Amino acid sequence: MIADRVDVIVIGGGHAGCEAGLAAARLGLKTIVFTLSVDNIAFMPCNPHIGGSSKGHLVREIDALGGEMGKNIDKTYLQSKMLNKSKGPAIHSLRAQADKLEYSKSMKMILQSQKNLMIKQSEIEEILFDELDQNEDKELLESGYSKTVRGVKTVTGLVYESKAVILCTGTYLKSRCLCGESISYTGPNGLQPSNLLSDSLIKAGVELRRFKTGTPARMDGSTIDYSKMEIQTGDTPVIPFSFDTNPDDIQKEQYNCYLTYTNEKTHEIIRENIHRSPIYSGVIEGIGPRYCPSIEDKVVKFPDKIRHQVFIEPEGTYTNEMYVDGMSSSMPEDVQLKMYRSVPGLENCVIVKNAYAIEYDCLCSGQLAPTLEIKNIHGLFSAGQFNGSSGYEEAAAQGLYAGINASMQILNKPYLSIDRSEGYIGVLVDDIVTKDNLEPYRMMTSRAEYRLLLRQDNADIRLRKKGYEVGLISEEKYSALIKKEEQIKNEMDRLKSIKVGASSNVQEFMEKLNSPKLKTAVSLAELICRPELNYENIKELDKDRPSLPNDVIEQVEINIKYEGYIERQQRQVDKFKKMENKKIPSNIDYDDVISLRLEARANLKKFKPKNVGQASRISGVNPADISVLLVYLENYNRNNNH
Amino acid sequence: MFFKDDTICAIATAMIDAGIGIIRISGDNAINIADKIYIDAKGNHSLKKYESHTINYGFIVDENETKVDEIMISIMKAPRSYTKEDVVEINSHGGRLIMESILNLLIRNGCRIAEPGEFTKRAFLNGRIDLTRAEAVMDLIHAKNDFSMKNSELQLSGKLFNKIEDLRKEILYEMAYIESAIDDPENYDLTDYDTRLSTQNSKWIKSLEKLIESSDEGIIRKDGIRTAIIGKPNAGKSSLLNKLAGEEKAIVTDIEGTTRDIIEENIRLGDIILKVMDTAGIRDTEDKIEKIGVDLALKSANNADLILYIIDSTDKAFSNENRIKDLIRDKHAIILLNKNDRTESINVLENDIQNIYGKNIPVIKTSMVDETGIDELKKIITDMFFSGDIIPKEEIYVTNIRQKEALINALESLNKVKLSVDACMSEDFYTIDLMNAYAFLGEIIGKEVDEDLIEEIFSKFCMGK
Secondary structure, three states: OEEEEOOEEEEOOOHHHHHHHHHHHHOOOOEEEEEOOHHHOOOOOOOOEEEOOOHHHHHHHHHHHOOOHHHHHHHHEEEEEEEOOOOOHHHOEEEEEEOHHHHHHHHHHHHHOOOOEEEEEOOEEEEEEEEOOOOOOHHHHHOOOOEEEEEEEEOOOOEEEOOEEEEOOOOOEOOEEEEOOEEEOOOHHHOOOEOOHHHHHHHOOOOEEEEEEEEEEEEEHHHOOHHHOEEEOOOOOOOOOOOOOOHHHHOOOOOOEEEEEOOHHHHHHHHHOHHHOOOOOOOOOOEOOOOOOOHHHHHHHOOOOOOOEEEEEEOOOOOOEEEEEEEEOOOOHHHHHHHHHOOOOOOOOOEEEOOEEEEEEEEOHHHEOOOOEEOOEEOEEEOHHHHOEOOHHHHHHHHHHHHHHHHHHHHOOOOOOOOOOOOHHHHHHHHHHHOOOOOOEOOOHHHOOOOOOOOHHHHHHHHHHHHHHHOOOOHHHHHHHHHHHHHHHHHHHHHHHOEEOOOHHHHHHHHHOOOOOOOOOEEHHHHHHOOOOOOOOOHHHOOOOOOOOHHHHHHHHHHHHOHHHHHHHHHHHHHHHHHHOOEOOOOOOHHHOOOOOHHHHHHHHHHOOOEHHHHHHOOOOOHHHHHHHHHHHHHHHHHHHO | OOOOOOEEEEEOOOOOOOOEEEEEEEOOOHHHHHHHOEEOOOOOOOHHHOOOOEEEEEEEEOOOOOEEEEEEEEEEOOOOOOOOOOEEEEEEEOOHHHHHHHHHHHHHOOEEEOOOOHHHHHHHHOOOOOHHHHHHHHHHHOOOOHHHHHHHHHHHOOHHHHHHHHHHHHHHHHHHHHHHHHHOOOOOOOOOHHHHHHHHHHHHHHHHHHHHHHHHHHHHHHHOEEEEEEEOOOOOHHHHHHHHHHHOOOOOOEEOOOOOOOOEEEEEEOOEEEEEEOHHHHHHHHHOHHHHOOHHHHHHHOOOOEEEEEEEOOOOOOOOOHHHHHHHOOOEEEEEEEOOOOHHHOOOOHHHHHHHHOOOOOEEEOEOOOOEOHHHHHHHHHHHHOOOOOOOOOOOOOOOHHHHHHHHHHHHHHHHHHHHHHOOOOHHHHHHHHHHHHHHHHHHHOOOOOHHHHHHHHHHHHOOO
C-alpha cells in the first residue's frame, strides 16, 4: 500500500539525519525523516560535547553552509572553550559541553516546526528500487547507474515513495552491545536496533562491513570526589559556534569539567583482566577506531605511559550523571568498577550506566561518489556513521552534504562540491570516498593538508557563498558576508598604506611594548607582523582607525600576521588544483593503460575517480601509477584533439 | 593503445666488430617475431615453448629457412623484464654485417628500430624505473664525455635516489610527529621540540647545501664550463678558439635555444668541456672592428662560469677597462697576454696587469702562433673548477638542472622552517614549509608527481622522434 509520495526520505534521526532532512525541507522539498524513536532525535549516545580539535571546524563549516548543529549547541551548551589557544590560529578549535537532553529536545522542535518536514517513528525494512530501462533511461545508464531508488517500505508494510533516499542509520544496523561476556542485541543505550534493512541493501548489491565503537561509563555525580581533580572551566566570554548567533545572547553561568588521571594500579587491573575484554578475547569482529581508543587499547598500546588523562564531564542539567571521558571500555562490569575506582576522585564512585562497545553494519564507502550518492544507484545517498565515520560532527557534516546533493539532484541544479582546499568537509568527504577506510573515520587536524587556510575563524568566508548558491543561506546573510569581506580588504589596505615614522614618541612607545626601535618608517601592517605587537596594542599609533566589528579585526590581524605562510599554503593549493582539474574521461578503459600496476588498476576501476588528483589519493595508487596515467591522458588528449 | 602492437628492436652492444653482439627486442610481439627467425637444433620454430628467463641454443634463419647465424637466445616475459614487456635477446656473433642482417630480418617480420632511449622510455612509462633513473639513462645516451657516462651509471644505481629518500624519511618523521602531537597532545609531547627540530633541520640544510654545491661541479662536468672569451678586436679571440677547437679535434656542435638564443660551441679539452658562448659574436667583432668592440662579448660574459680575457701584449693603446674589471671581479677569470711571440714589440707586461686586476687573477703569456701557454691554460682551468680528479669515484653528483632547482627549492623551504623556529612560531607553522621541502625532494626522485615535469619528460622522450 502506498502511504505517501514525497521528494526525499531520510532514514535515521541522528545528527546526520537531522541535517539531511532540514536541508532538503529548507530547499523546498517534501521530506520525511524516519526514526526508531521520536524521543531520541539528535541523541548523543556517547560524549556530551560538540566540537573539539578539527570537529569544531566542521561545526563552523556546517553553519556557514546553512546547517543547524552550531545554532543548536549555542542554545544548549553548559560550558564552552576555545582549544589550543597557545598554538597557531589554524588549530584553534571550539568545543562546547552540551546538555544532552536539551540538545535533543531543541533539535526535535526545530525539525517539527520546519515547513515541508515530517518526522515518523517507524522501522524501515526495505529500500525499493526500479531497474533502469534500456530505452527510457539511456542517459542514466550511460552515467553508470544500474538502478534508481523508488522509496522505502516500513516493517508494518507501508510504502513511501520518493525521488531520493538518504541512509543515516548510524550505529543501528544489526547492532549489538558488548560489556565483557554479556552481549545484548540493541542499539546504543538500549534502544531498538534495525535488523532488517541490511539485508535489503545487500540484496541490492550494496557492500557492507562491520565496525565497532565504544563509550565509557556514566557515574553518579554525587559519588565523585571533585576535590582530588583539577577544575576545568569554560571561557569568558563564550564565542558562539554559529556565525548568526549574537555572542551577547548566549553568555551564562557555565558548568565545570574535571581532570584526573589513571595510574599504575588502573593499568594493572586492566592487564590482569585483558583476557576478559571482548576485543582481546576475539568476540568483537568489528574494527574499532585507532584514534578514539578504549582504555584497554591505550594501556596495551602505550605500555610505558604511567598515566592517561581522564575528563569528568556533565551529561546535562536534568541529571547528575557524569561522563568519564578517556576511559571507554568493553570490560565486564566487575572489572570496570575496579578500574574506575582506582582513579583519584572516583574511589567511591557508583556507576549509573556501564561502559560498553557497540558493533554495527556500515557501508564500504568506496561505493560512494563524491556527492555521497551510492555510485550505481540513482537517488540513494548516505551519510554519517553508516558511511564508516565516527563522531556527531562528522555525521552532521555528511548529512548536510548528502541532503543538499540529493536536493540538487531532484531540483536539477549543480551538485555542491567542496574540495580539500576549501573545507574540512571537503577533506572528510574526499577521504571517505577515495580511501578503503578500515576503521571508523574520525576527523583530525592532520588530515587537512591546507589547514592554515581552513581555519575555524574563516569558515564563513570560505563556504557561505556555496551555501547561498545552493539556497540555504539567505540573501541578507550573504550580503552581510560580502560587506565583511570588503571591510577586511579595506582595513588591510589601510594598514599597509599608513606609515609610522621613527619619531621620538614612537620609539618611546616601541620601548614600552618591548619592541625593537624603528630604523626607518614602517607601515602599520609591518608593525602588526612583529610577534610582540598586535592590532589592539598599537592602537595609539593609529589615530584614524575606523571602528570595526571584532570578527573583521580578527581576520585582518591573522591575514597580516601570517601573510607569508598563507601565501605559501595558497601556492600548495594552486598546485593541488592543477591535478584536480585534470579530468579523467568517464569512459576510460584502465586495461588500456598497460603500465599500471595490478593493484592500482583494480582500485581505479573500483573507485572511478573523476580527476587525476582524486586518483592520486586512492588507496594502492602510487606516484608511478599517476605518472603513467598522466602520460596516458596526455597521449589520449593529443590523439582525440586531432 | 599505448605502444600496443608495437615491437621494437635494436643492437644493444656497441656497433663494432666484436666477439659477441646482443640484439634486444621488446614488445607484445617480441616472442612471436623472434620465433619466425629462430630455429632450435632440431630445426623447429620452438621459441614460444620456452619458459621465461631461460637462455637457449639455436639459429637465426631467413625467410627461406637459410641459417644466418648460430646464436643463444633468451626470453624474459612481461612484466619481469627491463621494459616490463616481453623481451627477447639474441646473442649473435658480433660481426657488424651479421647483426645488421638479423635486424633486417626482424624488421621484415614486423619490428621497428628503437629510437634512442626507447627501451628506457618504455621502462619508465611502464613504471619499471623511477624518474631519476630514467633521466640518468637519458643522460647516458647523450653523454658527452667519460664523466657524464660514469655519473649516469652512479645515478642509475640509485645512489642519489637513496640519499634523497633518506632525507625525505627524516623530514616525514618530524612532520608526522608534529601532526601526531597536534591531534594527540596527551601522548606526543612538544615541549622543547623546537630545539630538536632545529638540530635536525640544520643537518638537513647542510646535506642539501652539499648536494647543491656538488651539482654546480656536476653540471659543469657534464655540460661543460660556460666560457666567454673577451678582449679587444684583434687581440686573438678567434685564434684562441680555433686553436682550442682544432688542436684537440674537438666535436664542434651548435646548440641553439638557450636563454637568449646564443650560439654555443662545445670544445673538448681532454676530460673538460668548454662551452664557449657567443662565439659567433666574437667572430663578428673580429670582422667589424670599428663597430662593436667588446660590448657584445661583455653581455654574454655576465652569465659565464669562466672568462678568458685576451689582451694583445703588443697593444700600444692598452688601458684599464673598468667594465672588464667589474665583470671579472667575482668570477673565475684568466687573463691571456697574447702575441707573446712578438718579443720585440711587447708593450703590456704581467706587472701592469696585476696592478690593475690584482695579484690573484692568473695571467698566462700565450701565443697562438707557437701555442705557448695552451697547456698551462688547460691546467689552470682544471684546477680552477675541479677538486682533484676529473673522473668521479663514488661521489654523488646532481648533474641535472631540474634536480638542482628542486634541491634549491627544498633548501629554501628548510631555511624558512629555520626562520619559523627562530621566530618562536608554534609548531603547526613548521609543517607548511616541511611539506614543501618534502615535496620538492620527492620531485627529484619521482615520488611526487609534478605535472609540469611529466610534461617535460614526456616531451623529452617522445618529441620529434
